[in-house]
Amino acid sequence: MALSDNTRGAALMALSMAGFTFNDALTKSVTDEMTVGQIMFVRGALTTLMVYIVARRLGALDHIRNLFQPLILCRIALETIAAITFLTALGQIPLANASAILQSLPLAVTLGAALFFREPVGWRRWTAIGVGFIGVMIIIQPGPEGFTLAALYVVISVITAAGRDLVTKKIDPNVSSFTVTLFTAASISFAGLLLIPVYGGWQPVSYGAFGTLIVASGFLFVGYQSIIMAMRTGEISFIAPFRYISLIWAVLLGFVFFGELPTLATVVGATIVIVSGLYTFYRENKRKAQAAASSGTVTPP
Template sequence: MKLSPNVRGGLFMAVAMASFTTNDTITKAVSSEMNIGQIMLVRGGFAMLLIGALALHRQALRPMTALAVGPLSLRVFGEIGGTLTYLLAIAHMPLANASAIFQALPLVITLGAALVFGEPVGWRRLFAISAGFLGVLIIVRPGMAGFSEFSLLALLSVAFCAVRDLVTRRIPAELPSLFITLVTTLAVTTAGAIVLFPLGGWTPPSASALGLLALAAVFVLIGYQCTIISLRSGDISAVAPFRYLALLWAIVTGYFVFGDRPDVPMIAGAAMIVASGLYTLYRERIRDRLRPAASASGLPPDGL
């Protein structure tokens, strides 16, 4: 059975969220041994080796003058800001809580896609996404415990990542996804080197920490590639809700790795978020049946 571009994009987004959550879990575990700048630098070094070798093998390298392309530069800016603020947040708060705050991203992206790009969003999908946002509010419980400065960092990361994802669709199709990933990783690694000393300087890492960061680099590569392919495959407003699955992965890993036990509001909110994502997929399948097949085509993915 041939999948529609939006369904295919949603599946790639689900894989990307599992990969990024695994990376977040490793990062949080290692943050007790080294600061975030050092983690970005070391992990980025491993990632650049992997991505560079793969890009060379697939002949996906391009001149660095491609950075002059406005959307690519803006995507790099959003990635740097989003990575730095989110890693600082998860290092100082429960992984599931930070992930819950981050689930505001699909709502912001959907609004941006409708206002900036004019993408059609039916009332049923808007209702499903709104229900998911309500689930986020149930988990965060604003006004009861209040937001710490680290919660604000997670919210700032949402803003950076919304910019990153909205401009990804406007990057010229002739630029391979692997090249975009390589440029993004290089920029984030450089940013880690810049903030290394303001955040506490270099600490000699243990062998286990280096091994974990090398593994994290593999998951970052998978996550980057799946995200780019997802956003190039389907409508942003259709694939964005699948980011909600990151919350489910975060609850599971937080429980088994860090011993964080979700309470009743956390479980209830997570159930609403996952249900909204599943319902969005259901509505997307119905919409694909009702419209001509040609109108559902998307950009062909590059890279992986």
């Protein structure tokens, strides 16, 4: 059975969140040893190499002139700002605090899609998204200490990431997703190179940290490619709530790699988030079924 665009978009978003969550966990583990500039440069360069090898092998690279479309340049600028601010915050506050603020991204994307793209968003889906956000707060339980300058960096990252996702939706569909991913990763790596002197110059990097960033780059590649394909496949207002799946991955990572058992609050919050996402999926399918049934009853003149 063929999958709808929204179903494919949701699946790609879920895969993207897995990639980004693993990448965040691995990246945070080296923030004590490497500066933001170094992380952006090394991880970006590794990701660029991976994307280039895969895209070249698949013959999926576009002509260089396609990279200089205004929307692509705008997307890269927004992605770079989001990376700088989030990585800066990641080294200063717990991952849970940063994740708590980052979960407001679907709301920002949905609002932007409704305002700028006129995508239909009924009150039921708005309610489901709001309930999902409550679930996120139950899981994270952020305290007053979360609202620091570092927290503000995450807020800026949320705003720029939302703009990035909205712009991605409008990029010419004939432009390969690999091309967008490649140019994005290369640009972030270059930005990191420029930032190295700002953060105090190059610091020695151990083999362990370098190896960690190699693995993180692989997950980042998966995240980049999947989110670009997701945003170009389905309705933003429908697939955006599936970002909450990153919280499920965070719980699994904590249990498998750090032996952290989820609290009752985490279980309750995760259940609310999952039910909320499933309900938005159900409402979208029902809306489409009703529209199809309605159009099928129209008698041609």
